Amino acid sequence: MFDILRGKEEKPDEDAEKVEEKDEKKDIDIPPSKSPEPPVSFPKQDMMTKIEDEKKPEDHSLVSKKLIAEVRKHGVDNQEKAKDIYEKAVETLKTLLVKIRTREDLSVYMDKLYGLLDDLFNQLVLGDSILTNIYDDRVEEYYLPHHIVNVVILSSIIGLNMGFNKSRLSHIGLSSIFHDVGMDALREIAAQSRKLTDEEHGLVKTHIQNSLAVVDRVGTFSEVVKETIRQHHERIDGSGYPKGMKADKINAYAKILALADTYEAITHKRPHRAALNAHNAVRFLLGSLKNNFDSGVIKLFINKMSVYPVGSIVILETDEIARVISVQPGSPLRPVVMILRDADGEPVKQSSVIDLSRQDFPSIKGSI
Template sequence: MLKKIPARQLKAGMYLQSLCGSWIDHPFWRSKFVIKDQNDIRLIIDSGISDVWINLDYGDDVLPHPEDKEVVSLACSAESEQPEQAISKSKVTERSKPSKLTDELQRAEKICDRSKSAVMSMFQEVRMGKAISMDIAGEVVQEISLSVMRNPGALISLARLKKADDYTYMHSVAVCALMVAVSQHLNLDDTQTREAGMAGLLHDLGKVLMPIDVLNKPGRLTVEEFDIMKGHPEEGHRLLQENGSVGNIPLDVCLHHHERIDGSGYPHGLKGSEISIFAKMGAVCDVYDAITSNRPYKAGWEPIESIKKMSEWSAAQYDKDVFHAFVNSVGIYPIGSLVRLSSGRLAVVLEQSPSSLITPKVKVFFSTKSNVYLPPEIIDLSRPVMDRNAEQIVGHEDPAKWAFKNFDQMWAA
């Protein structure tokens, strides 16, 4: 039996089933647990959560106060809407409205931090022989999905800035976000999009069973070490199967995200139509985040260079329609890219244009002719020429070549 009560009626011994609010807004990395003491209650109330769902089958009840007219009790039947469903509907309507990059970045940073902590905790539990918490995984996917729906560039771009020692965990967060973004451009339905996001989050679960010295090796792997690492898709698939509550799409992507169109991938050497659309999506999203991320043994490529390289590989390795949807989701000039304008000025890409992949919104800040910094100027290259300077992108630049200090802060701050 589930009951919705005001947070102020919580007491030790109650089983907390769900919090009426966003997972990212509350101070716990999981939302189902027994209330231990007054400190748990204080943290919930202080974080602005006004109502909660408790499960009377696993914990104590409370006598409703006469003033609490909103207290609702319901049986967990197939005909009744569950609290998670009600909360999910509220989130979609209230929290997934489109937003500007500047509005979404702060929220996305918080989501990245909380998601990384949740993934670390989930992976650690798997290392200890415990089943992965699908409730927590679902909450992570929900918040990431909502951020991508509001503005895909914010979280995807922030996740790319991961530190080398964060790679294993933040890679899962980034691929989750990319899978959701690509799903939208392929017009997949809500259920498929959520499962694609879950697949991105769990696709590398098998790496928790790889030898740490091989996984974190600060140099190129030997042939023998690479053969060991090639076992992670099957190990992850086995772990997810043993969990028993994972859908077919995450299982498929976990096992087949290293398959390639030309049959050169692993573990089964599948070709073309033998690979599902979701595994094809996983292949593209996994590679993009891997090559744009700083790793213990190499610095990541710039987003534009990565898109260029992947386009060169695409005929043999990636499904054409999936790759086009991917490029549409991140842009030819992804957020954070350094570009040269026709005037000789340098600018950083701030936001994609819904009308054209080659006319993003940029922040101009440097003159290559005078070799000096300029007062920052934001230009929307998609606006008609008569409404702005007749600028266009003529190429991309490597920020390392110019030795700009705190370059990422020019778009992420």
């Protein structure tokens, strides 16, 4: 479905409030988890301002009933297929980074990247299975290809749930692919197991210019994609970089990319810090980071991902241990779970699936 665009496209908890957010690239101090946890509250501001229409009108929603029916007809949402698509996407990104280093002609590789967007989008339409792959820690591997694929998935989820059409999904997809490719030239700094010096932080910030230079080598991207990449570290409260822009001055796609990029970063280990689990990452977004991001994007993201995102391990009121395998829209506190261990902590012989949104008991008692 991206084929037609080729050539044209160019009260959150008080403890969390005390945590200072450092807005340099992937260098966020993570608060310790607390138990028991106070209830999570959603932002109360209005949804983000509607994205301005493109010059070429395209009113139909990409996620039409007909499209979904066709995709489901030709595919099945299962873990094996989703993992295969995910791993192929990572390999595509690894190859892209090699081509960038060796200064090859990137324009001839664009078909591969559009294919990546097609495959990931189709799988997201089918269901949530691919989301379980984004929480796998691969500390022995170079983080950047996985990070980029994860951000593509997360930003696409937000776009899909905003009803983006083909053109808008293409904008956010391409922006996500290229937003951090400039970090590859800084991989030695990113690999440091200590906190970076001020000079190193300054160098890390140049990854935006590096990424834009790569985009210029392709030569077919629209200005909105370049602007989104340029602004993905800006923050609603003006604390971001490179220009310290605020609120409505920030491109709406960049608001989406900023949240996806940050959420992905804080849920994965880096050499200099530990990771948050998915549940605590959501709490962090609603706590210390709530003024950094558009409240409408946060609300939509959490309504889709839930307070307990796909892949989270949770404890039920029955003391059973379960994994979140799906999220029901509108029920962020009551996802679909698969029982892994019984109340005594023993592995279950046969897993059972419970849709918590369809029953009052049990509820989730906490996360692991």
